[in-house]
Amino acid sequence: MKIHKLITDSDELAALCERLARADFVCVDTEFMRESTYWPELCLIQIADVNEAAAVDPMAPGLDMSPLLDLLVDNEDVLKIFHAGGQDVEIIYNLTGKTPHPIFDTQIAMMAISQSEQIGYSNLVESWLGFAIDKGARFTDWSRRPLTERQIEYAIGDVTHLAKIFPRILKRLIKTNRGHWLDAEMEKLADPDNYRNDAGNAWLKIKAAGRNPAMLGRLKALAAWREYEAQDKNIPRGRIARDETLADIASHPPKAQADLAKVRGLSPGWKDNEIGKRLMQAIEASKPLTEAEMPPKAPRGAPLGKEGALVADLLKLLLKIRAREIDVAARLLARSDDLELLAAGVRKDVSILEGWRYEVFGKDALELVEGRLAFAVVGGRLKMTHVDELHDDMREANALPAEEDEDGPLPLTEDDAEA
CATH class of the missing domain: 3.30.420.10 (Ribonuclease H-like superfamily/Ribonuclease H)
Known part of the structure; x- marks a missing residue:
């Protein structure tokens, strides 16, 4: 070369x-x-x-x-x-x-x-x-x-x-x-x-407690203000103000610029400098979010409950087994959110029930949730198997007598008992 x-x-x-x-x-x-x-x-x-x-x-x-x-x-x-x-x-x-x-x-x-x-x-x-x-x-x-x-x-x-x-x-x-x-x-x-840098959406990356429209409106305005300040000065946004500082100001807005001196994370000089003035203008110009602007609630599907959480854990175990079997990264097959939705009974718009993911993993995940797939230790190795095949696998691995049927060993005869 x-x-x-x-x-x-x-x-x-x-x-x-x-x-x-x-x-x-x-x-x-x-x-x-x-x-x-x-x-x-x-x-x-x-x-x-x-x-x-x-x-x-x-x-x-x-x-x-x-x-x-x-x-x-x-x-x-x-x-x-x-x-x-x-x-x-x-x-x-x-x-x-x-x-x-x-x-x-x-x-x-x-x-x-x-x-x-x-x-x-x-x-x-x-x-x-x-x-x-x-x-x-x-x-x-x-x-x-x-x-x-x-x-x-x-x-x-x-x-x-x-x-x-x-x-x-x-x-x-x-x-x-x-x-x-x-x-x-x-x-x-x-x-x-x-990669599109939209200052109007910068607030979506900031963690803030609560869903109060007025508070979130202030957070949106403050996050956009910070983006413009950082871009103008070409310095990292955290050098203007940290996320937690913006969230705190949005939740407890100062009544006057002089109150900025009391805000943790801001320099006392902000009480009378130009950047502090622009911050206060951003707060004053903010408006509560409309219903259409409110972020969606965290998707939870149906409530999992204790039993659903156990099913989700079994699905995660199934994912690990399948990823190991076919030598693929588990994260490419499924994410935790998908597994929890499936465990909660959701069947629509779940990525593991579509396309190649369904063929490779989703089909088995669905059968596990619906009781047609089970785990077994066969030959010292954890594997997944269909319920109707489980007994045959166990019989072969443990060399059970052929006359044992699906309901267990046949009852002893009198001759067997005497022997």
């Missing part, structure tokens, strides 16, 4: 992207800093196909990034490969207003062919390629220039290794016929709604 160490020239980048546009897939990774800023600061983009790889320096003066961004978001003929790519996709969305498509995430894919739910990149490389990667440059300051040879080599390795691993994962998915299991997960990763 040809390695281009660091691209800082527009013509060189355009030529690279022209070649990569003819590839079946490209592997993509980014290095960024966001500890002290609201917006992640893009410091490096690494990209590779099976023939060549490069690190692109977006901080290089005068570098025209448009050929690379066009390749990532507008070229539908090239599959874009990431590993745990959520933050990478967010950065590309912030730059372009679009997400890469079509997209494939190897961390998600590993859930369909192993029991790994969030396998890290170093473990992925070690499991597929058999060597450990150097993590020494992982936590360096990627914004400092010039970058060292070690930094560049480490960064490019993230995509060169991925270019070797992806075809092997794809081959395994084809062999197991599990590729279609991932379609919805990959589309979810590429959904622009996941």
Whole structure:
């Protein structure tokens, strides 16, 4: 594979992207800093196909990034490969207003062919390629220039290794016929709604006790105010005010700006500075949420009760057994909410009762709930079996006499008793 160490020239980048546009897939990774800023600061983009790889320096003066961004978001003929790519996709969305498509995430894919739910990149490389990667440059300051040879080599390795691993994962998915299991997960990763920064919805991510419309209206206004302040100053939103501080102010709103000095989590200076003034304006302009704006109550289905909770526990055990049997991550098959809904008697709009999840797990989960499936220890191993097969399995494992019928051993005869 040809390695281009660091691209800082527009013509060189355009030529690279022209070649990569003819590839079946490209592997993509980014290095960024966001500890002290609201917006992640893009410091490096690494990209590779099976023939060549490069690190692109977006901080290089005068570098025209448009050929690379066009390749990532507008070229539908090239599959874009990431590993745990959520933050990478967010950065590309912030730059372009679009997400890469079509997209494939190897961390998600590993859930369909192993029991790994969030396998890290170093473990992925070690499991597929058999060597450990150097993590020494992982936590360096990627914004400092010039970058060292070690930094560049480490960064490019993230995509060169991925270019070797992806075809092997794809081959395994084809062999197991599990590729279609991932379609919805990959589309979810590429959904622009996941990355759209709507200040009006920021309050939904803040935990607040109670469902009072006036309190939630204040929380909505305060959360939006904080987003605008953080964006304007390009600092993390927590540096403006923490979530719990906003929730406390929404529940117990100050009557005057001077009262802000008494609010835990705010500086005493807020009692008479401009940011404190804008906070008070946000409170005063807030309106109670309408009925349509109120968040839905936490979905609980029918009340579980003690027996229902036990059924949910059995379903979780069934999930563990099935995940182990077919070597798949349990979280890909089902989530706890789905199991509790099923245990509570809900049968509509439950994901495990639809599509491939029903065939692989949901059908057995339904049979367990409805009494047609049972657990048994056979040969020292926990397994699930249909009730009408359970006795036969136990008989075979314990070598029970053949004349024992389904109701247990036949009664002793007089001759047997004398013997």
